[in-house]
Amino acid sequence: MSKPEIRKDYFKDDYVIIAPNRAKRPFEVKAATTIETGKICHFCPENFHGETITYQDNGYNGEWEIVSVINKFAALTPTNVSAYGQTEVIIETRRHGMDINDFSIDHIVRVINAYIDRYTALKSMDGIKHVIIFKNEGGKAGASVTHTHSQVYALPILPIKIENEARAFGKYRLEHTTCPYCDIIALESERPRVIWQDENLFVLSPYASDSPYGAWLIPKRHIRLISELTHSEKESIGKAMRIVLGTLDKYGIAYNYFIENAVYDEDYHMHIKIAPRPNTWAGLELGTGVIINPISPEYAARIYRDHVLIRDDPRF
Template sequence: MSELRWNPLLKTWTMVASNRQARPNMPKDWCPFCPGSGRVPEHYDVLKYDNDFPALKLNPDKPDVEGSDLYRVAENYGKCEVILYSPEHTKTLPELSVEHIYKLVNLWTERFRELSKDEKIKYIFEFENRGEEVGVTMPHPHGQLYAYPFVPLKLKVELDSCKEYYFEKGKCMICQMNEEETDFKERIIYENDSFIAYIPFLLTIPTVFL
């Protein structure tokens, strides 16, 4: 069972999912995400697979605990999906062809648009975990998609900061950050016609010459 629990200090919800403790470690001689397992199609390039142990559900659970005025609880409404990158068990994302990655991006886009139609969904997060240390039990190449019924705290703070900056300065904060990084150049990791990636200013260690 799972539920959302309200953190009154941070004014945000936390997902508590006791059902995820029952997730199995994958047997060495079998993988549910490989063709032939009976769990996925015999032939696929990329695939959306509903998570077997979701923290969020379109048919939510009844909360395990009873809340109060201070410690509120709510149903775990939302959606958790597994996005399979490839039918090949040992293929990693960097090893996929550009054409294959294009199919993967199209699937992300398709799922984002479909889940966005639900007015109860407030934020959609596409991500990938790697390694047993962070709870990965299935090594088959995959990522995940979580559709939240709320905007996570860090994202909400960033959005509120951008709105405040715009009303004060009349400028888009993200646009100005991109312009300053483009002019400075030294923190840019990669840039093309569509994207720019750079090290955040706050994480940059200044060079000291003695």
């Protein structure tokens, strides 16, 4: 495509403007500003004291490799009735300077197991309505510590964005009797937005992507929660993360990812949304919620596919 297009989400009333004439090629995207300050890193083992550990994976030689700790500086705490909740930081490795895409598949599976443990535990806390797991990677995406980590927020409210997604999912279910994410897999499987897939997982750059190089990781099995993933499905997520996040890392593009689970354990199709942040939102985006995405999803998928070297596949 060369002319800009207004596109609507597959099943939600969200619109984006895909305007590839403004596209920058990935190597022209300014690398995320480095935010290493030279101060000591509190996630490194030598400085890691007095933390309240809620999960510990003693990886390879008996020392902790992955831990979840209660965030001491959190906005939400279980003791504050005015801002009730819990937030934890999952430190994904004891080694400073590694990114998740540098991990082995086995190590990524271990990180997913930490997510599952904390998601399940916090979801059952009294007064908690929603638990969100996310990662901020790179200065522009909001990370303030470069030692790779994820965050878990247990919220006493159901955020409107999550509620809207659940409502749109339910409406689609009623109208079509099928699941929108199962349908997206079927609809997109031969189209130019496919990034990668195997027997367990479908990875695409969505038709109305609201972020440049946006990617969704959707399990092929219709499962509601991250805790329902099989070991083999977790390995597939590890492979996909290495492809997608490895490409973003190569070009210095900051990103967030979110794990979207069912609300109140109702029917849903869990998935992971990767949202790179190579540009800064301006007036239109903040004022209307309408996003201008300068990278077409078709182009983004091609960039990712080049990374996995399937460019000679005749379907593309």
